[in-house]
Amino acid sequence: MADQEGKAAEAVEEVDDVEEVEEEEGGDAVNVSAPGLVGLLKSPQVLAAVQERLDYLQGAPSGYIQSLPKSVKRRIKALKKLQFEAAKIEAEFYKEVHDLECKYASMYSPLFDKRKDVVTAAKEPTDEECDWPSDDEKDEKDDEDVKNKVKIEDGEKTEEKTDNEGADVKGIPGFWLTVFKNVEMLSEMIQDHDEPILNCLQDVKVKFSEVESNMGFVLEFYFETNDFFTNTVLTKHYTMKSEPDEADPFSFEGPEIVKCEGCQIDWKKGKNVTVKTIKKKQKHKGRGTTRTVTKTVQNDSFFNFFSPPTVPEGEEEDMDEDLEALLAADFEIGHFIRDRIVPRAVLYFTGEALENDDDFDEEGEEEDGEEGEYDEDADPDYNPQSDSQKPEECKQQ
Incomplete structure (x- = not known):
């Protein structure tokens, strides 16, 4: 740490030196200092040292609280106790929200069952059930008006043939595959060998x-009979908690996933897409002979989702960063499937839900944009002469 702080100090001294040279030579501040300063700030060592120093300073106590009289500190303790009571009330609020989710889940269920019937061709929807405006209706109406004005026999035959095309297609083929592939975080998981499944x-x-003690949920994936595994349902269990942590009660921000558990997939022989066989040559040190060894290793697959990493009891705080990142990503996916995909599956199938998501992301990017990230050296349209042509008062601002 001392070494990093020393580098940061040296960096500051170098910046000061640049400023002193500018004053002595009387040169233009922009033209003289910019190249040296840009090069300095691009130094990985300098950036690392400065960033580490900033991280160290961030959140450091100012000493104000420690300097307060004991009577004031005593009152702060009273406020913290009130804050803890508020956190417990908030936990009760989220428990009631969960009870409402359970109540309304039973009301959603019949609608989702009908959705499954349409997707799997278990039931053909009636004309009344299909009475919903589409974005193409205006274009279809315009086309119909044109056809009414000019009736061509061959055209009518072609239209009739088009209407009859696909009459043998049942349900909505590839419905859930399309939904998943339309969602970026899921499409990254899907490999070519996953698509047939x-x-x-x-x-x-x-x-x-x-x-009451477990506000979790279960994701259930229903499969028709297939050539890959014998399971008809694959499950993913998520355990949640909604109560302040005794060790850090003020970090409570609502329900959070604390554990997830997959299920065993009963793969048919030679059909397990989550593993692959590789061959490696090994050379004997003494004899110099070689042999080929066959090893089975994990393969990239969507179905690894059902084999999440496990954390031994009592070791949650000692997790390494990679494992913690994997679990965080898994929790995010589980939440997204639960809160967004299942309730709005048809909108992700058509892409309408994606348009809304993209609009939200773009607004966030505009708000988060930072002018400091602009690199004039990398801008092909940047004209350095435009700075020198600015009025004198602009340079002084």
Whole structure:
């Protein structure tokens, strides 16, 4: 740490030196200092040292609280105790929210069952059930007006043929595969060898735990009979808690996933896409002979989702960063499937939900943009002469 602080100090001294040279030579501040300063700030060592120093200073106590009289500190303790009571009330609020989720889940269920029937061709929707305006209706109406004005026999035959095309297609093929591939965080998980299996996916359901001590949920993936595994349902259990942590009660921000558990997939022989066989040559040190060894290693696959990493009891705080990142990503995916994909599956199938997500992201990017990230050296349209042509008062601002 001392070494890093020393580098940061040296960096500051170098910046000061540049400023002194500018004053002595009387040169233009922009033209003289910019190249040296830009080069200095691009130094990885300098950036690392400065960043580490900033991280060290961030959140450091100012000494104000410590300097307060004991009577004031005593009152602060009273406020913290009130804050703890507020956190407990907030936890009760989220428990009631969970009870409402369980209540309304039973009301959503019949609608989602009908959705499954349409997707899997178990039921053909009636004309009344299909009475919903589409974005193409205006274009279809315009086309119909043109056809009414000019009736061509060959054209009518072609139209009739087009209407009859696909009459043998049942349900909505590849519905859930399309939904998943339209969502970036899921599409990254799907490999080519996963697609034939996901084409057999008929439905995805969310089951909420009604046990008060566990506000978790279960994701259920229903598959038709297929050539890859014998399971008809694959499950993913998420355990949640909604109460302040005794060790850090003021960090409570609502329900959080604390554990997830997958299920065993009963793969048919030679059909397990989550593993692959590789051959490696090994050379004997003494004899100099070689042999080929076959090893089975993990393969990239969407179905690794059902084999999440496990954390031994009592070792949550000692998790390494890689494991913690994997679990965080898994929790995010589970939440997204539960809160967004299952309730709005058809909108992710058509892409309408994606448009709304993209609009939100773009607004966030505009708000978070930082002028300090602009690199004039990398801008092909940047004209350094434009700075020198500015009025004198602009340079002084």
